[in-house]
Amino acid sequence: MFEYSTAAVSGTSLKQCEEIQLVDEVVSRNITVTPSVLPEGGNIEFQVTSEIGVTFPDNDRTPTITVTFEKATEVQSVTIPTSKIPNANVQQFEVTFYSPDGKKINDKPISSNSSGTDDSIGPAGLDSSQLLLKSLVSRIEITVVHTTDGESPKGVVLDIKACTETRSGQYGCVVLYLFSIKEPQF
Numbered sequence: 001m002f003e004y005s006t007a008a009v010s011g012t013s014l015k016q017c018e019e020i021q022l023v024d025e026v027v028s029r030n031i032t033v034t035p036s037v038l039p040e041g042g043n044i045e046f047q048v049t050s051e052i053g054v055t056f057p058d059n060d061r062t063p064t065i066t067v068t069f070e071k072a073t074e075v076q077s078v079t080i081p082t083s084k085i086p087n088a089n090v091q092q093f094e095v096t097f098y099s100p101d102g103k104k105i106n107d108k109p110i111s112s113n114s115s116g117t118d119d120s121i122g123p124a125g126l127d128s129s130q131l132l133l134k135s136l137v138s139r140i141e142i143t144v145v146h147t148t149d150g151e152s153p154k155g156v157v158l159d160i161k162a163c164t165e166t167r168s169g170q171y172g173c174v175v176l177y178l179f180s181i182k183e184p185q186f
Helices: 025-029 041-046
Strands: 003-008 014-021 032-034 064-080 091-099 125-126 137-147 160-170 174-183
Touching: 014 064, 025 041, 032 041, 064 091, 091 160
Parallel strands: none
Antiparallel strands: 003 174, 014 160, 032 064, 064 125, 064 137, 064 160, 091 137
16 A cells, blocks of 8 residues: 655745945946036046045036936935035935836935935935835936035935845745555555
8 A cells, every 4th residue: 555645845036135336437427417517527426436526516506417327227225425525515315217118217206315414314315215116227317406505516426226136046846755655454
């Protein structure tokens, strides 16, 4: 006589998010601003590694910075830090996100938190809990709306992080059959 039993073991996809810096040299070279025009090569200073950042002309108090990514991605945070750049003064900004087909993801701009005059309460920024984006982003527009001194933005660097999937494992369903043979009993 045969006896058997089954057991099923299954798993789910494992995804881990590793945050990467999106504003590297290639991306920063393609950043545009309006209404001002930056001097040639000036946009390279948007990188978070810059020691001076970008300073806008006196008559440009609310510039819009357009960042286009090489590949659509999941944006996790957008920050304009001020603590490492002398005279940096961005206090608050707004962001509009665009999908790969060029359509707005958010109908109205999302406002960042407001920073203190010295980053004492943190830099102006948006994190993943504020963004709640479920879409891939190919471009963002950042508009500076307030500075700590009421002047044009100074020392602007962009700290934009995205999620890249570093590992994805799929575990399928495994069915185990256990057989045993029993002697007939008389």
